[in-house]
Amino acid sequence: MKRSFKDDFNMMAMLLIPIAVAVNLVGFQLANVLRLPIFLDTIGTIIVGVIAGPWVALLTGLITNLINGIFNPVYFPYALTSIAIGVGAGYLSKYGFFKSVPKTIISGIIITFIAVIVSAPITVFVFGGVTGNTSSLITAAFLASGQQLWSAVFSSSFITEIADKVVSVLIVFFIVKAMSDRYLSKMNYGHLYMKRNNKK
Amino acid sequence: MKQNILLQLHPMTKFYFTLFLFAIVLILPGYLFSFALFPVLLLIALFAGVLKEFLNIVLKALLSVLVIIFIMQMLFYPGENVLWGWGIFEIKQEGLLYGLLLTSRILAIGSAFILFFRITEVRDFVKSLEDIGLPPMGAYVVLSTLQIIPEMRRQANTIMEAQKTRGVETEGSVLVRAKAFIPTLTPLILSSIAGTEERAITLESRAFSAPVKKTSLHQLTKSNIDRALPIIFALIVIGLLVWRFFF
Known part of the structure; x- marks a missing residue:
């Protein structure tokens, strides 16, 4: 266990982190430019989880939120969510959950649950239930209709996350499929996704 | 750039100062102190010559969040004492107080971190x-x-x-x-x-992963102030904790 933990952090995996963080930010920016109703700001973290494993993805999630936090401290507490998404994606990949479209969709749903379960307590305890993004409006609507705070936050973030995460994992699936065997062979979990069949 | 005592502090000293503010905002009860902290941060920003960027980022990042949080707490926080009502919306005293407490803390802690990254080069901090x-x-x-x-x-x-x-x-x-x-x-x-x-x-x-000690072109120095300030911060936090829980 100790050995595999250290092995995850090889040079190629570490050099993937800056790119993945930038992909997270650029994905969010592109979604904004194209005026899409979802964020798409965890694509990089999920890619790292899929091809380089949970621990490298943990670091990617953490760095993403720290860098976002430089200009908007609201991101700092949500570093936990990014970390959880990265670790979750890494373990799902380890057990072969990104190998086909149906399995990928299932892992998108699992990642949604991870994201909601980790982020809802942060939203409630740190920000009292709302943070001013789109899901806040839905939370407010649920509260006005008489729901309790916890269930309002859980259901509103579930509604906004599910589309985002399922689309994100599908994009990741197609991007990993487009990666060359030459590159994948250098990543820890890459052999799972190589086109040439290796019977290991 | 002009020589400036604040900007010349060791990055760790500035970081400990930010953590120190974070701790006292959480330790002290009530919203008055946390709101009072913001003008102090403004003064520090003015002294460090980063007032304009500091205010810009605070307004852009925090203002809308704070307003929304405040309105939500006023309307939906459970409480008994209704101050003002209109249809299904009721403003309650408990909600008003909790809204003030929450927004004051988010403002104080959030702007402390924003200030930290205005007066510290990320490169120095990482070093x-x-x-x-x-x-x-x-x-x-x-x-x-x-x-x-x-x-x-x-x-x-x-x-x-x-x-x-x-x-x-x-x-x-x-x-x-x-x-x-x-x-x-x-x-x-x-x-x-x-x-x-x-x-x-x-x-x-360039032998980056060679298992030897790396030399760096970029060096940071610690002055006496940088050694003394963290200790003072720690003493104040311990003092406040003792005061809060034993008196």
């Missing part, structure tokens, strides 16, 4: 973390991330323009716009990861 034990690889990853972000933003724009000339539509219904996302992101990621191999070779040719 000081390296000095206290962050692996050089970690420092390299953080710094190269900061470098690569604007680069990839530019590249994403270039790719999007190129795809537009090929006929990929970026206007229209949600589905049409969503379809433009993948042809932009995929080439961006694939071309970026192609470059990592060369960077790995470059780093290795």
